[in-house]
Amino acid sequence: MTVHDVAARSGVSIATVSRALREPHRVSEDTRDRVLAAVRDLGYRPNRAASSLRRGRTGVIALVVPDIVNPYFSSLTKGAQGLSRERGYGLVVVDTTELAEVEAEEIAALRSQIDGIILASSRLPDDRLAEIMSTTTCVLINRDLSELGVTAPTVTIDERSGARTAVGHLYELGHRRIAYVGGPERSWSQGRRAHGTREAAAELDGVTLIDVGSFAPDVDGGRAAAAAARDSGATAVIAYNDLVALGLLARWSETGIRVPGDVSLMGFDNTFVAELSSPRLTSVGADLTECGELAVELLLERIDHHEPAEAGLHRVVTPRLAVRDSTAPPADADRG
Amino acid sequence: MTVHDVAARSGVSIATVSRALREPHRVSEDTRDRVLAAVRDLGYRPNRAASSLRRGRTGVIALVVPDIVNPYFSSLTKGAQGLSRERGYGLVVVDTTELAEVEAEEIAALRSQIDGIILASSRLPDDRLAEIMSTTTCVLINRDLSELGVTAPTVTIDERSGARTAVGHLYELGHRRIAYVGGPERSWSQGRRAHGTREAAAELDGVTLIDVGSFAPDVDGGRAAAAAARDSGATAVIAYNDLVALGLLARWSETGIRVPGDVSLMGFDNTFVAELSSPRLTSVGADLTECGELAVELLLERIDHHEPAEAGLHRVVTPRLAVRDSTAPPADADRG
DNA sequence: TTGAAAGCGCTAACAT
DNA sequence: ATGTTAGCGCTTTCAA
Numbered sequence: 001m002t003v004h005d006v007a008a009r010s011g012v013s014i015a016t017v018s019r020a021l022r023e024p025h026r027v028s029e030d031t032r033d034r035v036l037a038a039v040r041d042l043g044y045r046p047n048r049a050a051s052s053l054r055r056g057r058t059g060v061i062a063l064v065v066p067d068i069v070n071p072y073f074s075s076l077t078k079g080a081q082g083l084s085r086e087r088g089y090g091l092v093v094v095d096t097t098e099l100a101e102v103e104a105e106e107i108a109a110l111r112s113q114i115d116g117i118i119l120a121s122s123r124l125p126d127d128r129l130a131e132i133m134s135t136t137t138c139v140l141i142n143r144d145l146s147e148l149g150v151t152a153p154t155v156t157i158d159e160r161s162g163a164r165t166a167v168g169h170l171y172e173l174g175h176r177r178i179a180y181v182g183g184p185e186r187s188w189s190q191g192r193r194a195h196g197t198r199e200a201a202a203e204l205d206g207v208t209l210i211d212v213g214s215f216a217p218d219v220d221g222g223r224a225a226a227a228a229a230r231d232s233g234a235t236a237v238i239a240y241n242d243l244v245a246l247g248l249l250a251r252w253s254e255t256g257i258r259v260p261g262d263v264s265l266m267g268f269d270n271t272f273v274a275e276l277s278s279p280r281l282t283s284v285g286a287d288l289t290e291c292g293e294l295a296v297e298l299l300l301e302r303i304d305h306h307e308p309a310e311a312g313l314h315r316v317v318t319p320r321l322a323v324r325d326s327t328a329p330p331a332d333a334d335r336g
Numbered sequence: 337m338t339v340h341d342v343a344a345r346s347g348v349s350i351a352t353v354s355r356a357l358r359e360p361h362r363v364s365e366d367t368r369d370r371v372l373a374a375v376r377d378l379g380y381r382p383n384r385a386a387s388s389l390r391r392g393r394t395g396v397i398a399l400v401v402p403d404i405v406n407p408y409f410s411s412l413t414k415g416a417q418g419l420s421r422e423r424g425y426g427l428v429v430v431d432t433t434e435l436a437e438v439e440a441e442e443i444a445a446l447r448s449q450i451d452g453i454i455l456a457s458s459r460l461p462d463d464r465l466a467e468i469m470s471t472t473t474c475v476l477i478n479r480d481l482s483e484l485g486v487t488a489p490t491v492t493i494d495e496r497s498g499a500r501t502a503v504g505h506l507y508e509l510g511h512r513r514i515a516y517v518g519g520p521e522r523s524w525s526q527g528r529r530a531h532g533t534r535e536a537a538a539e540l541d542g543v544t545l546i547d548v549g550s551f552a553p554d555v556d557g558g559r560a561a562a563a564a565a566r567d568s569g570a571t572a573v574i575a576y577n578d579l580v581a582l583g584l585l586a587r588w589s590e591t592g593i594r595v596p597g598d599v600s601l602m603g604f605d606n607t608f609v610a611e612l613s614s615p616r617l618t619s620v621g622a623d624l625t626e627c628g629e630l631a632v633e634l635l636l637e638r639i640d641h642h643e644p645a646e647a648g649l650h651r652v653v654t655p656r657l658a659v660r661d662s663t664a665p666p667a668d669a670d671r672g
Numbered sequence: 673t674t675g676a677a678a679g680c681g682c683t684a685a686c687a688t
Numbered sequence: 689a690t691g692t693t694a695g696c697g698c699t700t701t702c703a704a
Contacts, residue, residue, distance in 0.1 A: 002680095002682085012690075014681090014682080015692075016690060018682065022683080026690095027689070027690085045447075046681085046682070048388075049388035049389040049394060049680085050681035052682090053697065054683045056696075060426075074407075093429040112381050113383075254614055277613065340697085349674065351676080351699080352674060358699075367674085386680090389681065389682085389697080389698075
C-alpha cells in the first residue's frame with residue numbers, strides 16, 4: 001500500500017494524495033473526499049520511515065526513566081504515553097536501571113533517531129546534562145539547570161510547597177514536634193524536601209523539626225529508620241516518600257507502635273502504594289500523570305513550533321495533600 | 337553525518353561503509369579498521385529512517401499493556417525494555433488504559449510501522465485476536481489461542497502449577513480449610529487460578545477449598561472480600577493477586593484479625609507490593625521481568641530468522657513460591 | 673574485495 | 689488546485 005495505490009484509485013497524482021493527508025485545506029473538497037475515501041478503502045497508512053527520511057522528523061519521542069517499576073515513574077510514563085499517543089507521536093521508553101552510564105549511552109544512541117527526549121530524574125551530573133541539553137531537543141523533569149545558566153524546558157515539582165503543606169497539615173492537627181526521615185543525600189528531591197520542611201517548621205510557632213538522617217528511598221530504608229524516628233520523641237513523622245513511610249509503618253506495627261494512635265505518619269509523592277496499607281497513608285504529592293503530560297506538551301511545543309529553548313518553557317506543579325488515615329491529632333492534644 | 341562523510345574520511349565508497357557496518361566479514365580487515373575508526377571519530381550513527389525504508393524493517397518493536405502503573409505490567413515492561421535495548425531494538429510502549437478499543441486501534445496504527453508487537457494480557461476477544469495474529473508478527477503474553485487452532489508464539493505462566501504450589505504450601509503448614517478470593521470472572525488468569533486451586537485441593541487429603549467469589553483485582557476488591565473470606569471459616573486464604581491480599585490484610589487489621597495468627601494469607605504474582613506490608617506477604621508468582629525478556633526473545637527470533645509462526649514457539653514460565661511472614665501453621669495445628 | 677547506481681515511499685519545490 | 693520531479697540516507701544487486 002503506497003501513495004501510488006491511493007493515487008491510482010482516486011485518479012489523482014501522488015502529490016495530491018500526500019497533500020490531502022498533510023494539508024487538507026490545500027486541496028479541493030471534492031478531491032479530498034475522493035482521496036480520503038480511497039485511503040479508507042485501501043486501509044492505507046503512510047510509511048513512517050519514508051516520511052521521516054524526507055521530512056527529517058521521526059514522529060517519535062523518548063522518555064528516559066531510572067526505573068519503570070517505581071510507581072513514581074510508571075505514573076509519569078502513563079501520562080506521557082497517553083498524550084503522545086493522542087498527538088500522534090510514538091513514545092519509546094527507556095529504563096536506565098538507575099545507571100548514569102546507561103542513560104548517557106542511550107541518549108547518545110537515540111539523539112539522531114527521534115524528535116526529542118524527556119529526561120525524568122536524570123542521574124547524570126549537571127555538566128554532562130548541560131552538554132546534552134545544548135545539542136538535543138529535550139525536556140527535563142525534576143531537574144533545574146537554571147543556576148548553571150542553562151535554560152532548558154523543565155517540569156518541576158514545587159517540593160518546598162509540598163513540604164510546607166505536609167508540615168502545615170501536621171501543625172493544624174496540633175503536632176509541635178515533627179521528625180523528618182530523609183532520602184538519599186544526593187537526591188534532588190531530598191534536598192528540596194528537607195529544606196522545605198525545615199523552613200516551614202521555622203516559620204511556625206513552637207514547632208521543632210528533627211532530622212532523623214538519610215535512608216534508602218524504599219521500604220527497607222523506612223524499616224531501618226523506624227527506631228530512630230520513634231526515639232526522636234516526635235508525635236508525627238514525615239517520610240521522604242511513600243515507600244519509606246510504608247517501611248516505618250511496617251516496622252512500627254511489628255514493635256507495637258500504632259499509627260496514628262501513637263504517632264502520625266505522612267508520606268511524599270502520593271503514589272498508589274499510599275492506598276495499600278492500613279491505615280492508609282496521608283501523603284502529599286503532585287499528579288505524576290499530569291507531569292508526564294506536561295513534559296510531552298512542552299517537548300512537542302518545542303518540536304512543532306520550532307521554538308527555541310527559551311525561558312518560559314517551565315511548568316511547576318504544586319503537590320496536593322491527600323488526607324487519609326495515618327494522621328490525627330497527637331495523643332496529648334486535648335491535654336496541652 | 338552520513339555514509340558519505342564516513343566514506344570520504346576513510347577513502348572508500350559509501351557501499352563499503354555500509355558493508356563494514358552490516359557485514360564486517362565481507363570487507364578486508366584493513367578497510368574495516370579504517371572505516372570503523374572514521375565512524376568512531378565522526379560519531380556517525382546510521383540514520384534509522386533511511387535504513388528502515390530501504391530494508392523494510394524498522395528496528396522497533398511495540399509492547400502493548402493494559403496499565404503500565406500496575407506493577408505486574410511495569411515489571412514485564414522492564415524486562416522487555418532491557419532485552420530489546422540489548423539487542424539493538426527500540427521499544428515503543430503502549431498503555432491501553434484497559435480499553436479493548438484503544439488496544440485494537442493502536443495495533444492497527446502500529447502494524448505497518450514496526451517489526452513486531454508483544455501483546456500482554458490482551459483485552460481483545462479471541463476472534464479479534466486470532467485475526468490480528470494472522471496478519472501481524474506478534475507474541476502473546478498470558479493468552480493461548482491454541483484451542484482455537486491459532487498457533488502463535490506465546491509466553492504463558494503456568495498458573496495451575498502456581499496454584500498447586502500455593503495450596504501445597506498451606507497444606508504442609510497444616511491448613512485443611514482454605515479459601516480462595518477470586519478476581520474478575522472474565523480474566524484469563526482468574527480461570528486458571530481458580531481451577532488450579534480447586535484441583536490441587538481435590539488431590540490433597542482432607543482439604544476443603546471454599547470459593548469466596550469474584551472481586552475487583554485491586555485493594556478495594558480485597559477489602560470488599562474481607563468479611564466473606566473470614567466468615568468462610570478457613571484457616572488460610574489465597575487471594576487472586578497481591579493487591580487483593582493487601583486489601584484483605586488492611587481490612588482485617590482494622591477489624592482485629594491478625595495475620596498469620598488468626599488466619600494465614602497468600603498472594604499471587606509476587607510483585608514488589610508483597611514486600612510492603614506487615615506482615616510481608618507470602619506470594620507465588622513468575623519472574624515477570626523474565627517473561628518480558630522471553631517475549632522479546634520469541635519475537636526477535638521470529639523477526640530475525642524469518643521463522644514462521646510455528647508451534648514450538650512457546651515458553652511456559654513456572655511461578656515460584658516466596659515465603660514471607662503472612663503464612664504460618666493454623667492456630668490449632670498442635671492440637672489437631 | 674570494492675564501487676557504481678538504482679530505488680525504498682514519501683514530501684516539498686517548482687511548474688502548470 | 690494539481691502534477692512533475694528531485695531527492696532524504698541507506699542497502700543491495702550487479703559489475704568490475
